Structure formats: C-alpha cells, structure tokens
Amino acid sequence: MDLATLLGLLLGLGGLIGGFLLEGGHAGMLLVETAAIIVFGGTFGATAISFTTEELKKIPYFLKMVFVTEKINYTSTLDLLLETANRARREGLLSLESFLEEIDNDFIVRGLQLVIDGTDPELTKNMLEMEIEAFENREKVGHDIFITAGGFAPTMGIIGTVMGLVHVLSNVSDPDKLASAIAVAFLATLYGVASANVLWIPFANKLKIKAEKKLLLMELIVEGILSIQAGENPRVIKEKLITFIPIDERESMSEQQQGQEMEM
Secondary structure (H helix, E strand, O other): OOHHHHHHHHHHHHHHHHHHHHOOOOHHHHOOHHHHHHHHHHHHHHHHHHOOHHHHOOHHHHHHHHHOOOOOOHHHHHHHHHHHHHHHHHHOHHHHHOOHHHOOOHHHHHHHHHHHOOOOHHHHHHHHHHHHHHHHHHHHHHHHHHHHHHHHHHHHHHHHHHHHHHHHHOOOOOHHHHHHHHHHHHHHHHHHHHHHHHHHHHHHHHHHHHHHHHHHHHHHHHHHHHHHHOOOOHHHHHHHHHOOOOHHHHHHHHHHHHHHHHHO
C-alpha cells in the first residue's frame, strides 16, 4: 500500500468533513443521493466518452498503481549493469547468453539479447527507445483519464446545482423548506469540486510521478546496454550511469561506499 496516497486521502477527506463538523454540521447533511448520482454519473459518463473502450479497460490497473507502492531501485540496477559489463569485458558479449536467466528485469533481458545477437548499435538504440515510448504512451493514458475526470467533475457539480435550484424554484409554495432545499442543491457543487481536487487530479499526478521514475530507470538501462555493446570501461560506465540516479539515492550510494572503504 502506498502510504502517501492513503495518508493524503485521510487528511484531505478528513479535513473537509472534520471542518464541516466543527462548524456545527452533521455527516448526514453531506449525504445526498441525487447529487452524487448527477456528479459522479455525469463525470464517469463524460470521461468514458472521451476515451476508447480499450483505454477504459485499463482503469483498474491504473487505480492499482495509485495505491500500490512499487520500489524502484536505481542502485541495484546500476550494480547489475556493471556486473554485466565486467563479464562482457572478461568473457565477451556471447558469454552473456547464460547470464540472462539470472536477470529478472525483462527490459534489460531484451536489450542484452539484442546485443548478444549482434544487432547494430543504432538499431538497438532505436528499438529500446521505441519500447520506452510505448511504455510512456501506455502510462500517459492513466494520467489523461484521471485529469479528464478532474476537469469534468466541477462542471458536473455546477450542472447538478443548477438542476437542484430549478427544482427548488419551481416549488416555492413552502418557504420554510426553501433554505434547506437550496443547501442540498449546492451539495452537487461540493461533490464536484471536492472529488476533482481530492481524488481525480491527485490520482493523475501520482501516476505521472511514478511513470517518470520508471522512465528514468529505463533510460539508465538503455545507456548502460549501449555502453556495454560499445565495450566501454566499466568504471566509465559507472560514472556515466550515476548521472541518471536521483540525488538522494546518489548520496546514499556515496555514504555506503565510504562505509565499505572504512571497513577495509
């Protein structure tokens, strides 16, 4: 479970509801079935119109990605590429064939297989970059779906409020109930704005950030594989690939290396 997502939802929803309760309201006042149907039904419908069926089928996957923590370890990937570079330098590129079974990263395996098969370096680069582009396009769909929902939700809230006011003003025979009916009508706007800013837009941002981290790792892998194919010195490869690693993890690597040197 992604604790940041869970904590954010608790703080966001808790803050809105808690503030309302502190003002003297009660939870039942926020639960209006008709407003929810108009806002969420309208939002989901408009979003569905905006995308293809195949793209919409991926929503469960994208929701899972929002709530699931996926550790991206740049350091271990760097170590694996350096180990591969050392082996290729000692035993030749063909020796990597038997090493592929020990690698659990499919992208690295496919890249090294191209190298082992003697693929032209430029073609290897193009094929790996095409795979990165395909991954980026797939992940972008999730971001686009939720950001689109975040755009429609406030509008659907306004529509729901207008519909509620139309209903209220067409039944003004009982002035005592007029104020409460207007308050209920405005709940549609609350649902639309709150869902957009607490759910859909944050979900889109979370997917974008996670995709960017994966893309950075894939770019590191591509550079490492091309360097291995070019027969570069592993020390040079290491210095080159370190530039892809985020600053905080790079500092952690440096501290770890200093600790190992002190033990020696």
